[in-house]
Amino acid sequence: MSETHGTRRIHYAAMLRLPGVPLFMVTSSVARLPIAMASIAFLLYVQRMTGTFADSGLVSGSVLLGVACGTVLQGRLIDTFGMRRALAPVLVVFTLVAAANFWAVETHAPVAVLAASAFLFGLTQPSVSPASRVVWVKEVPSGRALEAALTYEAISLEVFFILGPALAGILAALPWAGTGLLVTVVLLIGGSLAFLATPLVGHAGRSESRGEARRLERLESKRLSRELLRNPGMHTLVLIAVGFGILLGTVEVVAPAVAVDAGHLALGGALIGAWSLTSVVFGLLYGIRPWPQALHRRTPVLLAAFAVLIGLMALPHSFAGFVITLMVAGTLITPQATVHSLLVDRVAPAAASGEAFAWVVTAVTLGLGLGQGIAGPLYSKFDAAPALLGAVLIGLLIAGVAWLRRATLLPAAAIVHPTTAPAMAPHSETTA
Structure with missing residues (x-):
């Protein structure tokens, strides 16, 4: 060691x-x-x-x-x-x-x-x-x-x-x-x-390519982008990332709101930082022996488990109890972020992995925005439980769809037509 x-x-x-x-x-x-x-x-x-x-x-x-x-x-x-x-x-x-x-x-x-x-x-x-x-x-x-x-x-x-x-x-x-x-x-x-x-x-x-070489690079980049947009594995991964973001965004509104209503204004942002801390700690431990072992099964399972743990936050309890359930739910943030990164390399061509990762980040951010935008009005009108449970139902639904589509998350080599693989290898080397 x-x-x-x-x-x-x-x-x-x-x-x-x-x-x-x-x-x-x-x-x-x-x-x-x-x-x-x-x-x-x-x-x-x-x-x-x-x-x-x-x-x-x-x-x-x-x-x-x-x-x-x-x-x-x-x-x-x-x-x-x-x-x-x-x-x-x-x-x-x-x-x-x-x-x-x-x-x-x-x-x-x-x-x-x-x-x-x-x-x-x-x-x-x-x-x-x-x-x-x-x-x-x-x-x-x-x-x-x-x-x-x-x-x-x-x-x-x-x-x-x-x-x-x-x-x-x-x-x-x-x-x-x-x-x-x-x-x-x-x-x-x-x-x-x-x-x-x-x-x-x-x-x-600075690009080292000029003239015709630069034009060909751009054409190849556009071709890879079109392939990526048609990739069923990317569709599944982006859907999962949106669901993950919706759950995160909802908690990022509800947690500060609960803190403010409990008279702890300064704790509003600190709670979000704290659940990220438990995320990192548990993520290190989870990485030693992750479960399920298979990535294409692990992703929907983690999303569903995350939704369930956030659902526990909706149960009636004191502010201290809310903080405890928040910390517990936060344990599954890093494991999901890690598996998203691993799946990018699995489902996308190597030469398009950078753009694929950008799409995942964009999907999570979009989910965050939707979660925050919906959770605010729901909390103001109905309190914490309906806001949280609405996101939980969406998360479970997306996890269910992802489980049905889990075969699309198998390695790209198993689903990409073999004639396309040799053409991608040289470009992958130059990109890296």
């Missing part, structure tokens, strides 16, 4: 010694931390200004719907123009949109205006996280160093989703309710500017 840990330390050390990597890691971290803060900061900001979780749930859900759309659109812009030429104009627009959002909330604009401006906030939020992964793949030599880099990327993102909501909740409890959102915007703008200024981003954004 000590030898394994020592080897891993060597891999991380090799990664850190690469030129430009330490600066890149710092700037990408600053830019990615607020991604997990935005929707919670919006939720608590609008709730304190309007006094209702119905409006704030719709607004925070609109942010996530905007992020879901913006991730895809900005990904296409990055592929076409490169990172700096694509994200720099987006950052300028985002700055203006963020200012407009503060104005809308502070002037008590109608909820329709708040939702529309929040959607634009998410749409123009710089997609630093996907861009960061691209830089690692392009700039770090393949092998153990790259594996260490991508592992760091995944772990750091999970840590941000623990710290981000908790930080947003604490800042939102300060005298000015918009403090959490203001810090989020400052970190996004400052971190993104620093990220784009790093030498690694500048180098990774």
Whole structure:
């Protein structure tokens, strides 16, 4: 065991010694931390200004719907123009949109205006996280160093989703309710500017192909995208990711709402961070001996179990009892996120794995937006139990459909026509 840990330390050390990597890691971290803060900061900001979780749930859900759309659109812009030429104009627009959002909330604009401006906030939020992964793949030599880099990327993102909501909740409890959102915007703008200024981003954004070779690359990319959209395994995986997001989004509204109603405003975001913490701890233990062993069975089973555990939160109990059931439900977050990543490599062609992963992230974000947008009004009108149980029923229904479609989650090699495999192999090597 000590030898394994020592080897891993060597891999991380090799990664850190690469030129430009330490600066890149710092700037990408600053830019990615607020991604997990935005929707919670919006939720608590609008709730304190309007006094209702119905409006704030719709607004925070609109942010996530905007992020879901913006991730895809900005990904296409990055592929076409490169990172700096694509994200720099987006950052300028985002700055203006963020200012407009503060104005809308502070002037008590109608909820329709708040939702529309929040959607634009998410749409123009710089997609630093996907861009960061691209830089690692392009700039770090393949092998153990790259594996260490991508592992760091995944772990750091999970840590941000623990710290981000908790930080947003604490800042939102300060005298000015918009403090959490203001810090989020400052970190996004400052971190993104620093990220784009790093030498690694500048180098990774340049395409080595020119003229006809570049045109052929784009044609091949479009062909792979069309294949991916017709892939039944991707359809199943995206459906599961949406269901996972709906359950997450519902809890992200209900948990802070329950905390506020119980007189614990500062705990609103901290509860979300806490259930992410139990997620990481249990995820490490679950990874040692996962069950079910077969991935195509494990995915729907985990989604159904997650829905059932969230259903326990709807049972009548004290605030302490609610927190305990929340922590228990959180244990199944990381195992699901892990299996989603594993299934991307299984059901999608290797050359399209990056886009496939982006679609899964977009699906989860879309589900988060839908969950938050629906849970807010339901909680305000009916309380926690109906809001939670509505999401539970949707989650169980999607898990049932996924179980019926589980054969589509078998390895791609088992379902892809053999004549297409050789054509993909060379492109896979150049992409990696």
